[in-house]
Amino acid sequence: MHKRLKIKFLGSEIDSPIVLPAGVMDMSFSSLQDAIINGAGIVTSKSLTVQPRAGHEGPVVAEFEGGMLNAMGLCNPGIDDGLKEIEQFKTNFAAPVIVSIFATNVHDFMQLAKKVDHSSAEFLELNLSCPNVFDEFGIPLAASPQQVFEIIKAVKEMTSKPVIAKLSPNVHAIIPIAESAQKAGADALCLINTVGPGMLIDIRMRKPILKNKFGGMSGPCIKPIALKLIYEVHSKIGLPIIGTGGVQSGEDVIEMWMAGASLVGVGTAVHYNGMNIFTKIKQEIIQFLEDQNYHLLMDVPRLPSQVREK
Amino acid sequence: MHKRLKIKFLGSEIDSPIVLPAGVMDMSFSSLQDAIINGAGIVTSKSLTVQPRAGHEGPVVAEFEGGMLNAMGLCNPGIDDGLKEIEQFKTNFAAPVIVSIFATNVHDFMQLAKKVDHSSAEFLELNLSCPNVFDEFGIPLAASPQQVFEIIKAVKEMTSKPVIAKLSPNVHAIIPIAESAQKAGADALCLINTVGPGMLIDIRMRKPILKNKFGGMSGPCIKPIALKLIYEVHSKIGLPIIGTGGVQSGEDVIEMWMAGASLVGVGTAVHYNGMNIFTKIKQEIIQFLEDQNYHLLMDVPRLPSQVREK
Amino acid sequence: MIKRLTLKIARIETETKNVKTFHFSHKLEAEPGQFIMVTDYENGEKPFSLSICELDHFAITVKRIGDFTNQLFQKKCGDYLSIRGPYGSSFFVSKKKVLLVGGGCAVPTLYFLSKRLLSNNADVTLINGAKTKDELIFVDKFHSLFIQEYFVTDDGSFGEKATSVQKAEEILKTDNFSFVYASGPELMLFALKDKLKKINYEFLLERYMKCAIGVCGSCTIDPLGIRMCVEGPVLNREKIEKLTEFGHYHRDASGKRIGF
Amino acid sequence: MIKRLTLKIARIETETKNVKTFHFSHKLEAEPGQFIMVTDYENGEKPFSLSICELDHFAITVKRIGDFTNQLFQKKCGDYLSIRGPYGSSFFVSKKKVLLVGGGCAVPTLYFLSKRLLSNNADVTLINGAKTKDELIFVDKFHSLFIQEYFVTDDGSFGEKATSVQKAEEILKTDNFSFVYASGPELMLFALKDKLKKINYEFLLERYMKCAIGVCGSCTIDPLGIRMCVEGPVLNREKIEKLTEFGHYHRDASGKRIGF
Ligand SMILES: Cc1cc2nc3c(=O)[nH]c(=O)nc-3n(C[C@H](O)[C@H](O)[C@H](O)COP(=O)(O)OP(=O)(O)OC[C@H]3O[C@@H](n4cnc5c(N)ncnc54)[C@H](O)[C@@H]3O)c2cc1C
Ligand SMILES: Cc1cc2nc3c(=O)[nH]c(=O)nc-3n(C[C@H](O)[C@H](O)[C@H](O)COP(=O)(O)OP(=O)(O)OC[C@H]3O[C@@H](n4cnc5c(N)ncnc54)[C@H](O)[C@@H]3O)c2cc1C
């Protein structure tokens, strides 16, 4: 079974196309291990910052039909303790790790990247797109092609590890931003971070449900947005893509693949089904391959991607 | 019952806060009438263009968990026949009508506005934000504060009817756009048009499900995005707002109201429940008013809208 | 939310030169009169009534008429089509003596209805009418059912030389029916309505469908404003009598009114 | 999707100087050991075990300890609180002779458990322990149940002078129990574990909770990586024996490890 799902990604052979994305069940080495045991091919750390962050006060999540809002506020133990969890993971597991980092300026990004460069992690991901720390940090970096370029350029000089840029879906044109990332030397893109942000209100207490008022949308309802952006970027930009957003079944993984993703993140679905969702998803992919007479996942063709005018 | 739901909007007294929004069940005078009979306070016409448009080929809709995609492609019989349906509606009903118009340049917008000015409709709405005609017309006008300003300014000169600008949620910053609309003389805003756009794929036939590939998201899952934008715009811009997006219950209407909406559009929910959803929603609003000891809907306070820094 | 189904065509039956039945091996829970939306993602998406709906398979019967149906006629057994539905209202399934009046390629839905009527122990009489012999469809299929059949053609090339409406008028005078069902060209239905002064009926009416889920408003009918994709395509006498649009005009893809 | 409930506080009971029980008139379908997240939208959102869960009402019993609980203690009857849940795993409800060991303010959840055990015809023995008399809670409530009770305090100010663990060790030697349930400070549970070589048990463990819906990873426990908000807070012997973290450290809001 495993062979059929192997994927080549930035020079590495990955056992399974399923990625545990940043921020979902990744605060401890144990949950990273649990993800691999259950069938993930790569795991991502929580977005790490220079200093530890307790994150926003609760409520930090709110559910609605088709998805959830979260405003965790980038809680994490800081880069040093965060990397310790990664090293502990690596003592038992060989599966590749993506370390996600978050900062608000080039200097901090460089400092973080340097630390990751010295770690056993295989990949570095830049979270340029967290929509939940607006009050603190303003509009996500990923809204500006210029800033995206500068940060990636600087980070690339600090590390020889492949760099993945995680972009925001909350822009009216993704291509200029993806192009900037490519020009600056990004090795891959992760699409998408959470959508919106959105807000929900408790009408009896007349308060926003989230303490942070606003939170990023994830879950099944954002899949169409992810697919659209992946398809668009894949048609025009020649970078591998980690497709993330609303995936909860093997058929969703194939949909992401056809849109242009090389690997597929499964985040919020872990909430609905626990980590053994990965096992289920892998079985469903195999089922599809068999029904459609493909030997390998890599044999499944992409959508015919007519290059569209801008 | 009706008295308790009366709303003042741009100088008019409206019987019910529920608006039938543009594009939903509004191709004929009959369905406009049906909406009023079932409890809408105002009805909006389909977005009318200079020439008739057959719209996109099917599939034009696709459903997913929490919502639907549509790429109708602005099908409409053209401004002349469209206004005839409005006049026929007006022979039997006194309820106020919003005529929505769509064009791609200032000249056409002016021409359309002039025709609406001569009609019996009370309000004019500018659809600056259709995400489903990208191939034909490019990025929605509502992504550019400059264009929004120019169009509204020009349209205001053609008509004495109040002008409502319908904005796009698919921008990373709504305030500059809402400000432009206000400066140009918009009398009210309609928030939001559909989200995304998104895409879905048939993995067996390896084709996008929508013939147009991409379609705007509507339905329950976009409510958090609508609430966030309404809240944000209401906190900073002093224009009345028609809140639209994912509303399907009386409690949703109250949520929109608290976020800052004066009237509330109910679109996709008509699909799930038919037009008598309006009756249900009105009953639910009354129920809430009674439970919470408010006499009128207008007595319900907004969220405390701490003005936030940009 | 109705899930889209992407299915292989299991069998294609040629009914007449311009009519084919497409069979699918899948259990669809549907009622007679309901329709599905069919697409190949290339040539649009169009509504078709179910002509057959059994435990393990269903079918639609299609007349070649324009772009979409022409392309459909190119499909081979094993090709995929994507469908969604069933959608819309369905025929009331009587237990009594009923008359079915069909015209042209709108007849097959009455086959599905007949089957349900028979399993409900109704006493079924059918008028199957067409312009000419070559356009009569489902003759053999109806033949294998325990129903009373009349065939009529405008030119007398098969069965009696008469229109469906003339035949219906005649039978209704002599025989005692409790209900009439009809599916056919709108002007046929409009003419038939005049003959049904004293009897209850349901007609299947076609209107331009786009979303088929009751949101876009393309298919509404004046002056009720009801959605023919949800509250239709089968309407009862009470509703039909209120229609000002019926028999006079319909709306095209843009919403423009087109006279009959 | 678990719907959020915004409820008025129906009644507030003062248990001790620093412990109050908040009652809500609402039917919540929950099992003993499960918890709810409670917020006033001002001071954060925190997990509390259900102490009472009847057909038409439920309650939580809260110890004043920091910001959130201080604010909670300011609330009056009729004030709104918003809750979501119930969340998490629950205690196995035995039919046999069982021992419940509780320490301090973690005892109330054993009251809800006792009620379920009794209605399942189990034979229930409880050790209710605290540092001192004033910190013993639910004494009256347990008293009205048909169970065997032992009260212990560290300073002997009420009941026997002993820790819950010492008392448990003693009883387990003399009496024949088939299952042990425990809820209390982690170091108490850790000490108790050593005394339970030959008997099956379940403990309720507390970890830092943020989302409570199994997505954020704040509450995982090493080295299993299981989510204490979903697969916990009640864990069985098999899982507890595999834990390297239990009794040694936990993680704070940032995910940093904090020793006990
Ligand atoms: C409820 C319903 C059930 C139907 N059942 C059947 C059936 O069982 N068998 C069958 O052969 N045909 C059926 N039709 C008609 C069928 O949908 C049209 O024949 C088909 O859409 C023609 O498409 P085309 O591209 O081949 O022709 P076109 O050249 O596009 O159109 C020819 C004519 O078909 C009708 N039509 C076209 N598009 C639509 C549309 N989207 N919705 C409704 N009508 C349309 C119009 O009257 C048009 O003038 C049904 C229609 C409806 C509304
Ligand atoms: C499953 C579970 C059930 C619980 N049941 C009860 C109960 O029935 N009654 C009761 O009084 N308390 C219960 N608690 C503990 C309760 O959540 C804390 O007392 C409360 O969060 C303290 O908040 P504070 O702001 O008042 O204190 P703080 O000063 O914020 O914290 C004091 C201590 O409380 C704990 N704590 C704080 N926040 C959290 C959090 N989000 N999740 C977990 N622990 C936290 C930490 O150990 C912290 O050191 C339970 C905890 C868990 C995990």
Ligand SMILES: Cc1cc2nc3c(=O)[nH]c(=O)nc-3n(C[C@H](O)[C@H](O)[C@H](O)COP(=O)(O)O)c2cc1C
């Ligand atoms: C609770 C939660 C926390 C998240 N934290 C992060 C984060 O720290 N960094 C990041 O890049 N993305 C974060 N994300 C975004 C996810 O990695 C992912 O891009 C998004 O949730 C969409 O995928 P999904 O629908 O499968 O969850 C978070 C998402 C959730 C739900």
Ligand SMILES: Cc1cc2nc3c(=O)[nH]c(=O)nc-3n(C[C@H](O)[C@H](O)[C@H](O)COP(=O)(O)O)c2cc1C
């Ligand atoms: C089928 C469909 C067609 C629409 N057509 C238009 C349109 O022509 N003009 C417009 O301004 N908005 C159009 N919209 C957007 C709606 O008016 C509304 O803003 C959006 O659907 C969000 O509300 P809802 O979730 O209640 O549907 C359309 C929406 C749908 C679902």
Ligand code: FES
């Ligand atoms: S086809 Fe859209 S409402 Fe009927």
Ligand code: FES
């Ligand atoms: S509290 Fe978030 S996973 Fe348990």
